[in-house]
Amino acid sequence: xxxxxxxxxxxxxxxxxxxxxxxxxxxxxxxxxxxxxxxxxxxxxxxxxxxxxxxxxxxxxxxxxxxxxxxxxxxxxxxxxxxxxxxxxxxxxxxxxxxxxxxxxxxxxxxxxxxxxxxxxxxxxxxxxxxxxxxxxxxxxxxxxxxxxxxxxxxxxxxxxxxxxxxxxxxxxxxxxxxxxxxxxxxxxxxxxxxxxxxxxxxxxxxxxxxxxxxxxxxxxxxxxxxxxxxxxxxxxxxxxxxxxxxxxxxxxxxxxxxxxxxxxxxxxxxxxxxxxxxxxxxxxxxxxxxxxxxxxxxxxxxxxxxxxxxxxxxxxxxxxxxxxxxxxxxxxxxxxxxxxxxxxxxxxxxxxxxxxxxxxxxxxxxxxxxxxxxxxxxxxxxxxxxxxxxxxxxxxxxxxxxxxxxxxxxxxxxxxxxxxxxxxxx
Amino acid sequence: xxxxxxxxxxxxxxxxxxxxxxxxxxxxxxxxxxxxxxxxxxxxxxxxxxxxxxxxxxxxxxxxxxxxxxxxxxxxxxxxxxxxxxxxxxxxxxxxxxxxxxxxxxxxxxxxxxxxx
Numbered sequence: 001x002x003x004x005x006x007x008x009x010x011x012x013x014x015x016x017x018x019x020x021x022x023x024x025x026x027x028x029x030x031x032x033x034x035x036x037x038x039x040x041x042x043x044x045x046x047x048x049x050x051x052x053x054x055x056x057x058x059x060x061x062x063x064x065x066x067x068x069x070x071x072x073x074x075x076x077x078x079x080x081x082x083x084x085x086x087x088x089x090x091x092x093x094x095x096x097x098x099x100x101x102x103x104x105x106x107x108x109x110x111x112x113x114x115x116x117x118x119x120x121x122x123x124x125x126x127x128x129x130x131x132x133x134x135x136x137x138x139x140x141x142x143x144x145x146x147x148x149x150x151x152x153x154x155x156x157x158x159x160x161x162x163x164x165x166x167x168x169x170x171x172x173x174x175x176x177x178x179x180x181x182x183x184x185x186x187x188x189x190x191x192x193x194x195x196x197x198x199x200x201x202x203x204x205x206x207x208x209x210x211x212x213x214x215x216x217x218x219x220x221x222x223x224x225x226x227x228x229x230x231x232x233x234x235x236x237x238x239x240x241x242x243x244x245x246x247x248x249x250x251x252x253x254x255x256x257x258x259x260x261x262x263x264x265x266x267x268x269x270x271x272x273x274x275x276x277x278x279x280x281x282x283x284x285x286x287x288x289x290x291x292x293x294x295x296x297x298x299x300x301x302x303x304x305x306x307x308x309x310x311x312x313x314x315x316x317x318x319x320x321x322x323x324x325x326x327x328x329x330x331x332x333x334x335x336x337x338x339x340x341x342x343x344x345x346x347x348x349x350x351x352x353x354x355x356x357x358x359x360x361x362x363x364x365x366x367x368x369x370x371x372x373x374x375x376x377x378x379x380x381x382x383x384x385x386x387x388x389x390x391x392x393x394x395x396x397x398x399x400x401x402x403x404x405x406x407x408x409x410x411x412x413x414x415x416x417x418x419x420x421x422x423x424x425x426x427x
Numbered sequence: 428x429x430x431x432x433x434x435x436x437x438x439x440x441x442x443x444x445x446x447x448x449x450x451x452x453x454x455x456x457x458x459x460x461x462x463x464x465x466x467x468x469x470x471x472x473x474x475x476x477x478x479x480x481x482x483x484x485x486x487x488x489x490x491x492x493x494x495x496x497x498x499x500x501x502x503x504x505x506x507x508x509x510x511x512x513x514x515x516x517x518x519x520x521x522x523x524x525x526x527x528x529x530x531x532x533x534x535x536x537x538x539x540x541x542x543x544x
Contacts, residue, residue: 153445200504346452
């Protein structure tokens with residue numbers, strides 16, 4: 001009879017909350033039981049060993065080394081390749097991907113450019129006052145969720161770090177006031193003490209009006225409303241913000257994807273800066289993919305820039321809107337693509353993703369997805385946090401080490417990338 | 428004219444879309460969980476659309492056939508779980524930021540020809 005092994009404190013890599021309290025029971029290299037996982041995480045572990053990729057070249061199975069070698073050839077012979085994805089792989093793999101970008105004169109961009117990238121651009125303009133999730137859990141008496149819906153996107157976030165968590169000084173839900181700003185009444189809004197429905201595309205105006213009120217000024221009004229919210233309500237909110245001992249704003253793509261994009265987050269970060277004249281106030285993006293925060297950290301550590309980096313002149317240049325994946329693909333400026341742990345065919349605008357059909361595309365991913373259908377080369381890889389170890393960064397930039405607890409027949413992303421880099425470098 | 432009424436398309440996460448996305452991107456369930464649109468019940472009534480009926484959403488970047496579901500939404504917006512169907516509508520204009528208009532695209536609703544619920 002095969003042995004049942006139990007593992008505790010396993011880290012789920014689905015979202016940026018990186019819950020590190022997962023317990024699994026393993027028998028015969030299969031996951032038999034899972035504890036503490038959210039609904040999405042449970043599905044992720046149950047599906048982990050299914051739908052696994054194999055090495056493929058032009059739709060036909062090939063040797064692993066043959067796929068690696070062809071990937072290196074494509075990157076070597078390309079004049080302006082794109083390396084994209086990176087948010088669901090380890091910092092070790094991300095670092096090596098940057099090296100490959102430098103060796104091949106590539107553009108390198110992460111999925112951050114289509115999620116919290118605009119917020120990062122705002123950080124470069126004004127800075128962001130932030131904290132660890134532990135500090136917020138222990139101390140924050142006013143929590144605001146703005147254009148974010150963690151109940152559906154980060155299901156255990158509220159239990160582990162915010163509304164429902166048991167902190168050192170803030171023990172439970174009744175110790176915290178929760179306000180949600182959103183264009184729709186999400187499941188997160190239903191958990192709040194107050195929900196304010198924002199007129200679509202008016203976040204910037206609303207945030208700037210709050211800044212004025214916090215600073216003792218009256219905004220000019222046409223109909224006693226700003227962004228669909230009554231001015232008298234806004235005055236009450238402004239007072240609450242000023243009176244909070246430790247306020248926190250968690251923001252989602254309701255700020256980064258709407259009209260003003262990075263200027264929305266600039267306005268929110270500026271409001272937070274103003275509020276620190278009254279009490280402590282911090283802010284944090286609700287990072288989606290498990291290591292998308294790490295993609296920005298690693299890229300900044302390696303190149304000086306967080307995403308949208310171009311190496312065509314052998315030194316890094318940064319320009320969102322030019323070296324970002326959607327723009328490069330839509331403008332047909334790249335002649336090859338290397339997709340690492342991502343599925344742009346599902347997640348990028350149709351016209352941008354469709355261009356992948358016209359250029360040699362390499363996909364490094366443990367599972368089949370919509371982009372593997374477009375790939376000339378498919379390279380399988382081990383499963384981060386299940387059959388592969390490595391480093392990932394939580395949404396508050398706390399690094400966590402992933403342990404592997406199952407065996408795999410394929411090397412991990414970092415090893416595949418090291419091999420490709422060596423083939424390019426030794427040519 | 429009903430067909431001239433404009434809505435802001437909000438794409439976003441749902442728990443079922445998240446669960447389906449990690450259970451195999453090529454499974455039918457993932458396609459189903461990303462191929463419907465949520466509308467306010469008053470808009471459904473105004474357009475004489477019944478729950479589960481398919482309509483065409485159109486933007487200046489493309490069109491998509493989607494199933495309708497009623498939801499507690501303002502009349503100014505429609506919501507879709509993000510994925511390949513919503514991405515037919517979003518377009519590639521990033522305004523120099525790298526970010527497409529994934530929560531600010533204007534769409535119109537057209538009933539399918541011959542649709543009688």
